[in-house]
Amino acid sequence: MKVMTILPRREGYAPDRAGAIALLVSRLAEPEDIVLGTQIEGNPLPGGRFVAVSEPGGLHRWRREGTRYRIACQREIRRHRPDLIEVHNRPALAKALARCGVPVHLILHNDPQDMYGARRPRQRLALMQHLKVFTVSFWLRRRFLEDLDDGPVTVMPNCLDxxxxxxxxxxxxxxxxxxxxxxxxxxxxxxxxxxxxxxxxxxxxxxxxxxxxxxxxxxxxxxxxxxxxxxxxxxxxxxxxxxxxxxxxxxxxxxxxxxxxxxxxxxxxxxxxxxxxxxxxxxxxxxxxxxxxxxxxxxxxxxxxxxxxxxxxxxxxxxxxxxxxxxxxxxxxxxxxELGQAKAALRMAREKSAKTGNIRR
Incomplete structure (x- = not known):
């Protein structure tokens, strides 16, 4: 299975500037996974195959950073044709990429009620209708589902080797x-x-x-x-x-x-x-x-x-x-x-999504 993982735009995928998201992605990535992020200096973290996206210039340079990053990610999706896309911590980006015809996972590491594209209950409900949502803790799951009925939000905690x-x-x-x-x-x-x-x-x-x-x-x-x-x-x-x-x-x-x-x-x-x-x-x-x-x-x-x-x-x-x-x-x-348990859970979730395809919109 070809999986493309998309980091937040400002998340450095390098040993000298790695945050919690980059470290988790590096631990969990399979060797054949593609990890998309912005340009770094030096060698990337060891997990997966890192691809630095090139944001568009020209007229696009006047657009919001998030829009330029989305366009760059869409280019790489068309180029690599993944079977599954995993977006970390960016609800609006994940929803936009769900239109590419590829199953999308949104993995949340922070409070969704503070995030663009997930602040309102109706926005979070729409996310569940377009893609599969994962959180790294039960506390985050409760925050995502606040003012909503219980929904298919899966807790997938951080891990350590x-x-x-x-x-x-x-x-x-x-x-x-x-x-x-x-x-x-x-x-x-x-x-x-x-x-x-x-x-x-x-x-x-x-x-x-x-x-x-x-x-x-x-x-x-x-x-x-x-x-x-x-x-x-x-x-x-x-x-x-x-x-x-x-x-x-x-x-x-x-x-x-x-x-x-x-x-x-x-x-x-x-x-x-x-x-x-x-x-x-x-x-x-x-x-x-x-x-x-x-x-x-x-x-x-x-x-x-x-x-x-x-x-x-x-x-x-x-x-x-x-x-x-x-x-x-x-x-x-x-x-x-422990890392082994987390990897097994992630593989199972990926395989299930690859079989079921996109959620009906």
């Missing part, structure tokens, strides 16, 4: 780690505040932060980032800046505790899954899809509830038995998201 993770050291460092975009939605400032409050009660422990405003080395400076870094330096936190995904996983393998203090309702929470699989005890926000990812394995704490993050941090720092219990539960929870 547990065998490819960096080896864990024999003894974990007394390290508390934040890894994520340095933005308010991710709670970077809440992490700094909590560590500043407890660091004097945690002798021998230290904290570090990995991340920038974007998933790339040339990420822009922001006033928020300046404020957070000033406070982090005052609290003695090591600032590592943006790191490639492999380096983040290596840091998680060393860390005893990983904190995911998101204010934004995480649609899934890949960082928490990676931390559990890497053998870290996890503190996570109880928002969005994070609770279903961590299950009973993590301590839950709202980032802005007075003393909540601080209490959770001290509980894990002071109680080695509790840390060990969270680590063991985390291993068991992470195995539910």
């Amino acid at each position: 547990l065998s490819s993770l960096p080896p864990r050291p024999g003894e974990k460092a007394k390290l508390v780690l934040f890894a994520g975009r340095m933005v308010a939605d991710k709670g970077a400032d809440a992490f700094v505040r909590a560590w500043a409050a407890v660091s004097q009660k945690a002798p021998g422990w230290h904290a570090a932060m990995i991340g920038a405003d974007r998933f790339r080395f040339d990420s822009p400076r922001t006033t928020f980032l300046d404020r957070v870094e000033t406070a982090a330096n005052a609290a003695g936190i090591t600032l590592c800046g943006y790191q490639m995904h492999e380096q983040v996983l290596e840091a998680m393998a060393r860390a005893s505790i990983v904190v995911v203090p998101s204010r934004w309702p995480e649609p899934f929470g890949l960082t928490a899954l990676e931390a559990m699989a890497s053998g870290a005890a996890v503190i996570a926000s109880p928002r969005g899809g994070l609770p279903e990812v961590v299950g009973e394995a993590a301590l839950l704490a709202l980032p802005d509830a007075p003393g909540a993050l601080e209490k959770a941090l001290l509980s894990l720092i002071e109680d080695a038995a509790l840390r060990a219990e969270c680590v063991e539960r985390g291993f068991r929870q992470a195995r539910k998201f």
Whole structure:
């Protein structure tokens, strides 16, 4: 089966700028899959065969970016003639491409009610009538079906290749780690505040932060980032800046505790899954899809509830038995998201769509 996967226009399919969508596509792609995206520098991620689309010039240059990208994708569809198209995170693009006469999967990684082409219930209903919809968490499925009757929306969670993770050291460092975009939605400032409050009660422990405003080395400076870094330096936190995904996983393998203090309702929470699989005890926000990812394995704490993050941090720092219990539960929870199971589910969904063809419009 010839499958064409279409990335969001701004999603980099390269090791030095890969976000969660690109990493998932790379893990799941079969060798013969075609992955469409915008031009990158250097080598692409290993999954599938990457094809950089060329957006039209001429009169088309005055059109919206999304329209030019759609036209470029349609050109590649006519050129490669796939049996199935998978569109990640772009409802309007997926609906437009469903007119090409090829079955289309829309795979949602973020809240559809914040997306062009899916904000209104009638738009989401129309999507289900034109194509097959998948979400990476049950929380996202509920958001898609809000104000609608139950519909054929399939949950297909993110996954990890547990065998490819960096080896864990024999003894974990007394390290508390934040890894994520340095933005308010991710709670970077809440992490700094909590560590500043407890660091004097945690002798021998230290904290570090990995991340920038974007998933790339040339990420822009922001006033928020300046404020957070000033406070982090005052609290003695090591600032590592943006790191490639492999380096983040290596840091998680060393860390005893990983904190995911998101204010934004995480649609899934890949960082928490990676931390559990890497053998870290996890503190996570109880928002969005994070609770279903961590299950009973993590301590839950709202980032802005007075003393909540601080209490959770001290509980894990002071109680080695509790840390060990969270680590063991985390291993068991992470195995539910193993790559092999996800690949099998994806193959089954693809084969079913290839047999049934387009949904009647």
